[in-house]
Amino acid sequence: MAQTRAIVITGNGTNCEMEAAHACRMGGFDEVVIAHIAEILSGEVRLDDFHFLNLTGGFLDGDDLGSAKAQANRLKNAAVDGSGEKLVEQFNRFISAGKLILGVCNGFQLMVKMGMLPAFDGNYLNQSVTLTHNDCGRFQDRWCYLKVDAASASVFTKGISGGIYLPVRHGEGKFVCDSEATLERIEREHLAVFKYSDPEYDAATMEFPANPNGAQNGIAGICDPSGRLMGLMPHPEAFVHYTQHPRWTREQLPEEGDGLILYKNATEYVRKNLV
Amino acid sequence: MANRIEVALKAGVRDARGERIKREIEDFLHLAVDDVRTIDVYTVDAVLAPGLLEQAAAGPFSDPVIQVWSLDKPLATGFDYVVEVGFRPGVTDNVGRTAREAVSYLSGTPFADGEGVYYAVQYLLKGLLTADDVENIATGLLCNTLIQRYTVLSSQDFSQKGGFAAVAPKVQSGLKIEVKEVDLNVSDEELMRISREGVLALTLDEMQIIQSHYRDPRVLEERAKIGLGAKPTDVELECLAQTWSEHCKHKIFAGTVHYEDENGRKQEIKSLFKSFIQRTTKDVREKMGDKDFCLSVFKDNAGVIRFNDKHSLVFKVETHNSPSALDPYGGALTGIVGVNRDPFGTGQGSKLIFNTDVFCFADPFFKKPLPKRLLHPRRIYEGVVEGVEHGGNKSGIPTVNGSLVFDERFAGKPLVFCGTAGLMPAEVNGQPGHDKYIKPGDLIVMTGGRIGKDGIHGATFSSEELNENSPVTAVQIGDPITQKRMFDFLIRARDKGLYRFITDNGAGGLSSSIGEMAGECGGCRMDLAKAPLKYPGLNPWEILISEAQERMSLAVPPEKIDDFLAMATRFGVEASVLGEFTDNGVFHILYEDKTVAYLPMDFMHEGLPPMQLPAKWVPPLHEEPVCAEKLDYTEDLKQLLASLNICSKESVVRRYDHEVQGGSVVKPFCGVANDGPSDAAVVRPILESFEGVVTAHGICPRYSDIDTYHMTANAVDEALRNYVAVGGSLELVAGLDNFCWCDPVQSEKTPDGPYKMAQLVRSNQALYDVCMVYNLPLISGKDSMKNDFYDGTVKISIPPTLLFSVIGKIEDARKAVTMDVKRPGDFVYLLGCTANELGGSEYLALKGFVGNKVPRVDAISAYARYQAYHQAVLQGLVASCHDLSDGGLAVAAAESAFAGGFGISLDLSRVPWQGLEDGWNDEALLFAESASRLLVTVRREHSEAFEAIMGDECCARIGVVTENPELLIEAIEGHNVINADLAELKQVWQSTLREL
The missing domain is CATH 3.90.650.10 (PurM-like C-terminal domain)
Structure with a gap:
């Protein structure tokens, strides 16, 4: 059987590569590579050789120009040694080949600022939404209930009933659209996959701390119309085993954490469609 | 010519930073303001192709969804006053550095020497404020004038001048690079003047030892051979001052104490460190026999113990008190990224798995007048908390455990303890991971950040009390991203076996790191002109002792150097060969091939006789309160729960990422609403395994007012009982001691030195007594002995404080208890x-x-x-x-x-x-x-x-x-x-x- 292959990009301030790779392995990927951006820019590692790209959490370039801004600039403008192409061309090829990209936290910020999400009309390099400073003005590490839109095209959330419980860990997670029209279209096309909600996953909330950042419509994560590209502020890789749950010593929990299903669905999709 | 790019939020977008400043102006300064908005300013001082500034402004510098930008045109409107705050020349400017790199990606070429991008923030204030109020806001809140500069303009002045001029805060140099000789054939008063004015922090005895070294005919003969005169160079004198500083040499812990107890029994203690701390470890290890799990203690940057067959645990806790008193944000940020380098630079290097923080502050709601130069406790609190937040979060290391401790006396100096643990392979390329050595002929390599004037005299200044003239240059600002890049590179270089020895550049800079490394093989020869500088104009002595951050020193075998340097380039990390290690017994420093320092290694490291320290214990007697027999204590309980030392610290702890790396098992909070205060932390550093690392700490400075023996015993016990509470195993647990004392050396300024010294002796006695019973070897630690403030009239000494940290194991993390x-x-x-x-x-x-x-x-x-x-x-x-x-x-x-x-x-x-x-x-x-x-x-x-x-x-x-x-x-x-x-x-x- 052909190999399912996932890649996690690290370097310049990415921090969650280890647990993201672990989640990919637990989700079922045959091979998982953590590649430093230097190894990609030097041509040693090529995105073309993988099916699932993880842009994960951290503080790219210290978020010095706003979260992930400097990396978005780097990815758009940096050239790959010896190939004569810019790195962004590898990304474009990856997307047009129908492959999967998951952006988590800083990775979501990166996708949004590169324009890879929500990517209306197949335009993957046009920014129309952003993630900015939390309304509370501070970094927050806390767990949140996320209501999942069952009607979304996301390939990652298939089979989730109600929602999932995950930690957020960010200072710039407030989801904002450039216009009412953008927000309406995101809602209409069911691209707002995750919304901060009450513990029963009944309704999205704007109340702090359930909504930790003041995101518009409580949006915590979105996908592109194809459902193959998705980004979210909460950390699915941080809840793949029950011991990561903040109340595991007092609640009866299944062995697997809520976040694992995203990686299982990714494996499943790759197996069916890409190998 | 420099250009200004300004970036402002679009109308209607919430300005969280401005709102926070508004709140702080109201809370701290009790001034009413209607509105505060902020603008980011990038001053670009570089020759660029046409259109590139616009491209940078519209691209990496601004977010089109929420921001607008302008080039050389002010954006500020609708304010009464505007304050612009940027860094002083030469101060680490992380945003400026990232902005500069972003422009390079756009232009495709790196910046030329002297070109740069400088970051500043504009605060637009609206409200009924006087010019004095605004000055007060600028200096009392927005700007730390030690490291930052500010300009205030009223709306009227602003429109008259057309906004702010584009000025690049470049370091102005032009002074001739020189090496001075210092004449030590002078009177004692003159010797002390040289020490004092040079911030050398050397005592008269020490100055006299140096004086007589330069009178030794054999020394003079050796010097003549290499063309040096009889007088020490400034490079040599500065180097000795660093090496012999209390901060680096721990003279008090190494000194001979003449202790007299409350019954008049006298005892001579040769080195508290050897007699108590080292002896504790030695005796516990002997007692444990074949269950001993210590691998490397006291000799490296951090202690190393066994975790399992394949991995070892590394742990170190440091303090960064003096810098945090002057610049709370920068001092604390440097504290955390600085201690990260300790476990990273231990053995062959380790992967960092968690941080711990303990802060001791005065009441943030403090209302009494404070001596000049002391920052308000609330400002220290805000700055330190934020500095450690940025340092820890950006480095991707979870902050899993900590405390906030309050006592009014910490107004004199806050205590900022930062700890970091690492995990290293038990074996690296066939060698024990915790071992390292240097062969003569290995190359001296420095990696990471460049050298500037930042952090000069950090080691010597922290060896003195804080006073009005504490030097500005002693403060550094950490840069977690440069460090993270370096670590990403070095951990891969480690696995490829590209270096033989690694250590951290901390206090004392190269003089300390290379000085210690040279001690491993018996000498070195290093040319300071080969060190990369942030800006020109540094004298050789400044290059040698600068504590500029984010640097590691390595010994690289000559046959590996090409691979090492090539890999560094690929990972965007600067690495420079500065010289080579030798075995000729000399610390030999050159500048452009000319010798500027030639110090025998044995004089540098062994030349200092032990200090003689009197200590006399007289137990204090406090008023004994009479028990108030009451029928109901509910109100007392509520007051206790609300007290600073007991109340919830959730507002701080939630700002620290405690879950990154995915291994958290017992988090800082637990319980039905995720808000109960955990006793200790449990993490799984290897996600495929359920073996857990447990860490906890104890600290109880209040008991020092009665007896430091019991303060210490309780701190050790508190650490171990917290550790045990969550399920930590008693078979594999080690301790770390961090002593923070007020100056215990008797002098005019410290007439009660013998009492404070006796407190230190008693603390050490307890440490030995309790650790022996608890089978707790001490694997590493640190002392900070000058935690006083003195401005000539007011003296504030902190209560003697021991932070005792433990690290150990839980075999199966699924058995942890909350x-x-x-x-x-x-x-x-x-x-x-x-x-x-x-x-x-x-x-x-x-x-x-x-x-x-x-x-x-x-x-x-x-x-x-x-x-x-x-x-x-x-x-x-x-x-x-x-x-x-x-x-x-x-x-x-x-x-x-x-x-x-x-x-x-x-x-x-x-x-x-x-x-x-x-x-x-x-x-x-x-x-x-x-x-x-x-x-x-x-x-x-x-x-x-x-x-x-x-x-x-x-x-x-x-x-x-x-x-x-x-x-x-x-x-x-x-x-x-x-x-x-x-x-x-x-x-x-x-x-x-x-x-x-």
């Missing part, structure tokens, strides 16, 4: 005896007393109890466990109950008591802080098994978990002394610091 009660009906047990020990307690502090009956640790009985308890944990019999510390039984019970969301009902008459009947009263039972106690809940069906395991180890069933959400405590006489609603208790506990 402090929240789990279900109604469970039995409540108290492990350990309570005594009439209210001395130094939070309860007495609340009543304005210190008292005398400080808690005493009975280590032998406690250890047996901890062992029994651990067996109960392994058998899964424990539902919850919370340690008793500040506030005693009443506070612990309240916390466990409201964390779990169920009530507790207790009977004080069942609490095991030790000592005389006449101290046995409700007050002591509720609030005494007697050591080694744990509050445990157990399912009814497990109670028999639990009691059987605990046996005679001072354990009693004192109550039950109840469905009703209330805390009920029955007095000795049978009435309720505490009767409180849990929601109300939790509310007072959470309210004190919630808004900070």
